[in-house]
Structures are given as structure tokens and as C-alpha cells.
Amino acid sequence: MVLSWKENLPQELQEKVDKVDKLIAPRLEEIDEQVLYNQQRVLELFRKHRVGEEDLVPSTGYGYDDIGRDKIEAIYADYFKTGDALVRSQFSSATQAISVGLFSMLRPGDTLYYLTGTPYDTIQEVIGLAGNKPGNMKEWGINFKTTELLDNGEVDYEKARVDLQDPSIKVVTIQRSLGYAVRASFTMEKIKKMLKFIKEVRPDVKIFVDNCYGEFSETEEPTFYGANMMAGSLFKNAGAGIVKGGAFLVGDKDLIEGAGSRLNVPGAGKGEGATWGYLRDFYQGFFMAAHTTGEALKGMIYTAALCEEMGMKVAPKWNDPRTDIVQTVTFGEPDPMVKFCAAIQHYSPMNSFVDPIPYHQDGYEDDVVMASGSFTEGSTIELSSDGPLRPPYRLYIQGGLSYAHDKIAITHAVEETFYKKD
Numbered sequence: 001m002v003l004s005w006k007e008n009l010p011q012e013l014q015e016k017v018d019k020v021d022k023l024i025a026p027r028l029e030e031i032d033e034q035v036l037y038n039q040q041r042v043l044e045l046f047r048k049h050r051v052g053e054e055d056l057v058p059s060t061g062y063g064y065d066d067i068g069r070d071k072i073e074a075i076y077a078d079y080f081k082t083g084d085a086l087v088r089s090q091f092s093s094a095t096q097a098i099s100v101g102l103f104s105m106l107r108p109g110d111t112l113y114y115l116t117g118t119p120y121d122t123i124q125e126v127i128g129l130a131g132n133k134p135g136n137m138k139e140w141g142i143n144f145k146t147t148e149l150l151d152n153g154e155v156d157y158e159k160a161r162v163d164l165q166d167p168s169i170k171v172v173t174i175q176r177s178l179g180y181a182v183r184a185s186f187t188m189e190k191i192k193k194m195l196k197f198i199k200e201v202r203p204d205v206k207i208f209v210d211n212c213y214g215e216f217s218e219t220e221e222p223t224f225y226g227a228n229m230m231a232g233s234l235f236k237n238a239g240a241g242i243v244k245g246g247a248f249l250v251g252d253k254d255l256i257e258g259a260g261s262r263l264n265v266p267g268a269g270k271g272e273g274a275t276w277g278y279l280r281d282f283y284q285g286f287f288m289a290a291h292t293t294g295e296a297l298k299g300m301i302y303t304a305a306l307c308e309e310m311g312m313k314v315a316p317k318w319n320d321p322r323t324d325i326v327q328t329v330t331f332g333e334p335d336p337m338v339k340f341c342a343a344i345q346h347y348s349p350m351n352s353f354v355d356p357i358p359y360h361q362d363g364y365e366d367d368v369v370m371a372s373g374s375f376t377e378g379s380t381i382e383l384s385s386d387g388p389l390r391p392p393y394r395l396y397i398q399g400g401l402s403y404a405h406d407k408i409a410i411t412h413a414v415e416e417t418f419y420k421k422d
Contacts, residue, residue: 005408006411009411009415010415010419012419013411013414013415013419016306016309016310017306017411019309020302020305020306020309023305023318024301024302024305024318024319027301027318027319028298028301031294031297031298031301032294034218034219034294035290035291035293035294037219038216038219038290038293038294039290039291041079041290042079042286042287042289042290043287045075045078045079046075046283046287048078049071049074049075049078051071051075051283054067054068055067055068055071055072055279055283056068056279056280056283057279058274058275058276058277058278058279059274059275059276060274060276061274062268062272062274063272063273063274063275064271064272066273066274066275068275068279068283069087069273069275069279072087072279072282072283072286073085073086073087073270075286076248076250076286077250079286080221080223080224080230080250081221081223081224082223082230082250082251082252082256083251083252083253083254083256084250084251084252084253084256084257084270085248085249085250085251085256086248086249086250086256086259086260086263086270087234087246087248087282088246088247088248088263088273089234089245089246089275089276089278090246090263090264090273091234091246091247091248091263092245092247093233093247093378094210094212094231094232094233094236094247095122095123095126096247097231097232097233097247097248097249098123098126098208098210098231099126100249100259100262100263101208101229101231101249101251101255101259102126102137102171102173102208103137103140103262104255104258104259104261104262105170105171105206105208105229105255105258106137106142106170106171107142107170108140108141108142109141109142109143109168110142110143110168110169110170110171111142111143111144111145111166111168111169111170112127112137112142112143112144112145112169112170112171112173113144113145113146113147113163113164113166113169113171113172113173113205114144114145114146114147114172114173114174114175115146115147115155115160115172115173115174115194115198116146116149116155116173116174116175116186116194117146117147117148117149117175117181117183118146118148119146119173119175119179119210120175120179120180120181121179121180123175123210127144128144129144143168145163145166145169147159147160147163149183153181153182153183153184154190155190155194155197157197160197160201161197161201164198164201164202164205169202169205170205170206171205171206171207171208172198172202172205172206172207172208173207173208173209173210174186174191174194174195174207174208174209174210174222174227175209175210176191176209176210176211176212176213176214176222176323176324177210177212177213177214177323177324177326178326178328178396180387180388180394180396182392182394184315184316184320185213185214185316185323185324185326186323187218187321187322187323188218188220188221188222188323189321191209191222191225192225195207195222195225195226195227196225199226206228206229206255207226207227207228207229208227208228208229208230208231209222209223209227209229209230209231210230210231211230211231211232212231212232212233212236212324213236213237213324213325213326213380213398214232214237214323214324215232215236215237215238215289215293216237216238216289216290216293216294217237217293217297217322217323217324217325218322218323223250223251227251228251228252228255229249229250229251229252229255229256229259230249230250230251231247231248231249232247232248233246233247233248234246234247234248234282234285235376235378235379235381236325236379236380236381237289237292237293237296237325237381238285238286238289239281239282239285239286239289239379239381240284240285240286240287240288240289240291240292240293240381240401241285241288241292241374241375241376241379241381241382241401242281242284242285242288243278243281243282243285243376244278244281244376245278245376246278246282256270257269257270292381292401293325293381295400295401295402295403295406296325296381296398296399296400296401296406297322297325298403298406299383299399299400299402299403299405299406299407299410300322300325300326300327300397300398300406301318301322302318302403302406302407302410303327303329303397303406303410304316304317304318304327305318306410306411306414307329307410307414310414310418312329312330312331313329313330314327314328314329314330315327315328315330325380325381325398325399326396326397326398327396327397327398328394328395328396328397329394329395329397330392330393330394330395331392331393331394331395332392332393333393334358334389334393336417337369337387337389337393337394337395338356338358338369339416339417340385340395340413340414340416340417341356341369341370341371341385341386341387341395342355342356342371342416343409343412343413343415343416343417344371344373344383344384344385344397344409344410344413345371345372345373346412346416347373347408347409347412347413348371348372348373348374348383348409349373349375349405350373350374350375351373352373354373356369356370356371357369358389366388366389366390367388367389368386368387368388368389369386369387369389370384370385370386371384371385371386372384372386374399379399380398380399381398381399381400381401382399382400382401383397383398383399383400383401383405383406383409384397384398384399384400385397385398397410
């Protein structure tokens, strides 16, 4: 006899779960096919580059002649169809990788332009739009411009065509995921249109893509269609919950060399950077990334369907195209938002006994509530949720490592928020 994980749930909630399971089954099968396609590509690259045990031996000190580091970077470059890659534990976050990439291409007097509206909070700090920390772009005389999105969350191409005529614009950035914005994340179909538009209007600029949360979420990536440089995190999709830290840049060979000089020093460039004990995680994480991202996608499809069944506003909807591992749920008021977030923490493998309390976090303008009972701090490929305490009180849910965990945690979050009295 198979015991049911649902047996202690309220009967009405059990019925809703059964209804959702039947509803989303065809969509989950589509994700499984996508995972197979992406996994095959990764496997073929491991075979092509003849990955062996010797590639997992770390370097120390300067990190000269690190064959394992060079090979994993070659695999990343091959997978993302670029000239070169930086896959480094020395990046503390994707925000640092983005900063390194942008600073390496911009000089005082140049202008950074965002086609996709104002970037999210931590990048605003890098640019100097928020806060006043030393070393930001504003201090270095690098200018910033953007074309804000239309009310429907789409790119305002008509205005962007005019704005892009500024000859000081040297780098155009596309932000794939939504950050704390109210828009939808941009699918590859929409990003391809953006890339084509930029190349037609300003073929001389470099195109940078902030791809965080996006890797392996579809079968194509922005670099397939001409993005010159792209950044992502190793403790999100590309690391599969195995990598403990770091980030990556992929792009044109000369631009990656420039980013290596910015990360390290001119002269040494990307030839330095010891891997210590990280290489095994880098390889295994990238090998598992397609599968783990697929699990996260399935978990967020379930989250969307169940929360919509409960009458909440969700984006994307369960049957919408997906381009990242982020699911938003709008509560309209702070109390249920905080309660739902707390329940996700309570059904996490780590720190399940902790109650999330809204607080000020460096890099963000508003108080933020966050649940992250993950094995790696900030690893949003593991199930987590966060959001700023401001209208419309929207929670941003990401991950996790297994569909089973997502399903259990989200179901109990619905139970604690809507079926239990304080």
C-alpha cells in the first residue's frame, strides 16, 4: 500500500491538488522533453572535451595552467555558442559578474543603455541610480540611460529607436528576468526580436544580457543570436544547487579577455585564478543543470496553478511560456504575503524553525521579506521566496532542487495561509 503525502491536508485542499495535477500533466511532459534536449547537448560537450578525473584537480596560488578551469570554460563557451568564457569562484555573485562585464566595456564619458527599463535594485547601486557607494559608474563618469517599458511590459521600440541615436551609448543591456518589477520575464522569442532591433539601429554597440535565472529554462540562449556578452550565477541554474559560489561570463573572445583583466589585472587576464576545491562542483553542477532547472520549472508551474486555483493573481500563469525559474504571486496586502513566505521557510530543509521578518537588506530600497532554507546561501535554484514590502505585495518565488519538495512546500504554504487560523 502506498501512503499519501496529502492525507493530513484539509479535504478541500486535497481535491484542489488532485485537480491541479491533472491540469498541468501535459505541461510537465513538455518540460521533460526540454530537459532531454538540453541534457543531450551538455553530455555531448562533456564527451567532446574528454572530461576526465584529472580535470577535477584544483589549482592554488596564481592558478597558472589550470587545465580543469580552462576546460570547463571551453565547455561553457561551446554550450552558449560564444568565443570564450569566465567561470570563476572569484565572482562573489552574478551582480559582480555583471559589474565586471559592464565596467570592462565602458569608459568615462560612455553611456550604458538599458533597453528593458530601469534595472533591479542591486544593479541600480552599481550604476549609481540608488545609494551612493564609492566606485559606482556615476563616480567614474559613466552615464546611464534607459527607455522605460510600455504599460503592458513590452519594449517601447519607437522611443528606443530615437534614444539609441545618442553616439555616447557604447553598451546596450537586456535584462531577461523581472527582478522586482511587475512585468513578465522576457522569453527567447522576445529577446531575439530585441537583439535584431539593436543590431539594425546601432550595429556598432556591444550587447550585454543579464541572464540570471534563465539558463536551461528554454532550449535557446541569447548568445545564440548575437549577444556579445552574457552573465549568470553559478549558485542558481547553471550550478544545479551543487556549486557553492561564483558566477560566469560568456561572450566574444576579446570581450572576455577584457573582463578577465578587469576581474584580475591587465596582463594576467583570465590566465590567473586558482580553483581550489571547486572544480568537481563546477563540472557536476553544469552536468546536472538541465535536470535541476527542469525540476524548478515544474515546481513553479504547480505553484502557479495551485495559487490561481486559490484565487490569487499569478504571473506567469501555469500554461504560459516560461523563460526563467521565477514565479510571482500577488497578495494585495502584507500579512498573507509574509505568512506564505514564512510557510515556505517552515517547509525548507534548513532553518525550518525560523520565522522570516521583513528587514532592510543592503542593495534594496524597501524592507524585504525572504525565505531561504537552502544549503547554499542565496541559491535561488533551491526553493526560496522574497519580495519588497510595498504595493501590490508581490512575492517572488524561485526554485527548487526537486519538484517533490516544491509541491510539498507550496501546498503547505497554501494550507497555512488560507486554511489555518492564527
